[in-house]
Amino acid sequence: MADLLPPSSRPVATDLFGDPIDASPSWLDKSAFLSPTFDPDPYLSSLRPFVPLESLRSELRSHLSSLESELVELINRDYSDFVSLSGRLVDVGPAVARMRGPLSEFRAKAEAFRATVAEVLTMLDDGLRKRAGAAAAREALEMLLDTFHVVSKVEKLIKELPTVPADGSTADAVSSERGPLSNGNLSQHVENPTNLRETQSILLERIASEMNRLKFYIAHAQEVPGSSPDKLVEDYEQIKGCIERDCKFLLDISSSANSGFHVFDFLANSILQEVLVAIQKGKPGALSPGRPVEFLKNYKGSLEFLSYLEADRFGEMICLEMGYCPSRSAVSKFRSEAVYNDFVKMWNVGVYFSLRFQEIAGALDSALVVPTIVPVQNAQSNDGGHNDLMLKQSIALVESLKSCWREDVFLLSCSDKFFRLSLQLVSRYSTWLSSGLAARKSHSGASNPIAEWAIAAAPEDFIYVLHDVAYLVTELNGEYLGHVTQLLSSCSPEVLDLVKHSILQGGKSLEDVVPAFMDTMIEAIVEKHFITHVG
Structure with a gap:
């Protein structure tokens, strides 16, 4: 009669003390198995100090058997629902077939649209490449035309040199062609009686100006798109670090009056000399005024580097005790060195201004x-x-x-x-x-x-x-x-x-x-x- 009762109403067997015989021990927490973050290794490690492995294995097998029995009971209880479910799925096939048609059509349209977009992107990329090529060709053509005009002007000016009258009485042979901002100054100057040397000087000055412009075009034409010109600012930062790390000790010794090394300017004749040689040999392009923007950055960076060496910022002496020239006399001596003048003279600012002028x-x-x-x-x-x-x-x-x-x-x-x-x-x-x-x-x-x-x-x-x-x-x-x-x-x-x-x-x-x-x-x-x- 007890077998016909539901599991929840069946009597539970107890031992002599009234505890359920099949009850799990208190150290086995079954709810821990249901946690989504359950990790067996930490769980077993926490039980090993006070639970023998045989007892743990026995309890886990008992728990597994109870779970299997519960699963069988659940299936037996809902068996009729499982059986009826297959009967209700008889008409699923036609419904799936009806849905497959619109989905296939949508997929075809999506693939066709994707192909169209890919084709348009290809056309756009091709158009952009052609446009970039046309722009580069146009820039090259304009540069060639400008170069041609400059060369023609130089040729005319050169031809005019021998035709200048020796007595300076007239200047009809001298061309009245005017360059930028001439305002007729050459013509006005030549109309007055002038000597041959002065007139030739004016023509030579114009020829030199046009030649500087021609050098600019040549340098610009030699630049490959995407190339990075020689830059010195980052190099100077690395050099500063090397001086601070490796040379400060020697600089301190050489600047000491009692060291005997103060007669030799280590800052100028060793450090600055090596920097000068490295730039001339390693990055001569940094000295070219043909790239005015890069030239100006490198030149200003070089002036800042000199100021760093002498602890002088734009003519104002500051923080001399933190620099490498501890006094105003040391700064004057540093600037009077030949290598300092060579370092400054290698920057042809005259040509730079001439290009900017043009x-x-x-x-x-x-x-x-x-x-x-x-x-x-x-x-x-x-x-x-x-x-x-x-x-x-x-x-x-x-x-x-x-x-x-x-x-x-x-x-x-x-x-x-x-x-x-x-x-x-x-x-x-x-x-x-x-x-x-x-x-x-x-x-x-x-x-x-x-x-x-x-x-x-x-x-x-x-x-x-x-x-x-x-x-x-x-x-x-x-x-x-x-x-x-x-x-x-x-x-x-x-x-x-x-x-x-x-x-x-x-x-x-x-x-x-x-x-x-x-x-x-x-x-x-x-x-x-x-x-x-x-x-």
Whole structure:
């Protein structure tokens, strides 16, 4: 009768003390087996000190038998449900077949779309490669054309050298071709009686300038896309570490007055000498002005390295006790060494400035030789400024002026040259205005290409000119003047006064053309009104 009762209602067998006979011992925690993080090794290790392995194995087998019995009971209890489940799955096949069709169709469409996208990507990649190739070819062609023009100009100048008259009385044989910012200076100079040597010097100077430009094109053409030019900044950092780690002891000894080594400048004749030789032999490309941007970085890095050696930052002696020149006299002695002068002279900053001159002045000159003025509404330059200017020629002037003082262009040791270039730019623009007025009054601009714009300009176009002149004067006398004086703040007060006076004088030269433009505009409007209403 007891076998017919459910397991939960069956009597439990007990021992003499009333404990269930099949009850598991207290040290066997069955709930631990149900934990998802159960690990048998730690569990067995925790039981081994006080439970024999035979007892543990016996209890685990007993637990396994109870689990199997429970599983059989569960299957017997839900057997009817398992049997009926197979009967309810009779119509699953057709349903699966109905679902397979749309899924297969969707898969086909997805694969077709993927193939289309892959084809489009291939076409785009091919187009980008062709575009990059065309851009490279165009750049190479433009470089070849510029090189051809420079070579032609050099050939003409060379041919003119033997034709200069020996007595200097006339200069008709000398070409009147003008380069950037020449303003007719050569022609004006040659028209006056001059000796042969001075005239030839002017021609040779122009030839040298064009040759420097030609060297720049050659160096640029030799650069492989993707190549990394010689850089010295990282090398200097490594050299600093080596000096601090390996040479400081020797430097301290040699700088000591009682050591007997102070007569030999170890800092200059050993360390700086080795750095100089290593650069000349290992990275000569770092000294080439043909890559102006890289050249400027390497040059500034070299100056910083020299300042590091002498503990002098831009002329101000600081922290001498932490540097390698412990006194001002040591700094003077270090700078007087021949190797120091050789290190400074190997940087040809003159050629660098010449290339920058051609780049900056040539950009303005190209904008001013256009035969018409070019109004631009909401004009913006590459740096997002100048949206108050109305003419591209004016925008070119402002961009050229700012290029002279950009961080990646300006060089403090060439500050006088860059300042002179900025004044020449303003003078060139002023000459462009005054030449246009003179050509319009004389109704002849054929002899002066930079004056042709004024012949074809309508009276309304002069409003743009007057607007830009007013803006340029405000810019020169305000923000531009402050920026330049800040960069040259290390100069003496007398020099700063001359700089301010020169910039203000350049602004005044632009203001002086305003009345003449007003008169010309009024005359043109009256003439146009007279022709319209009377003629």
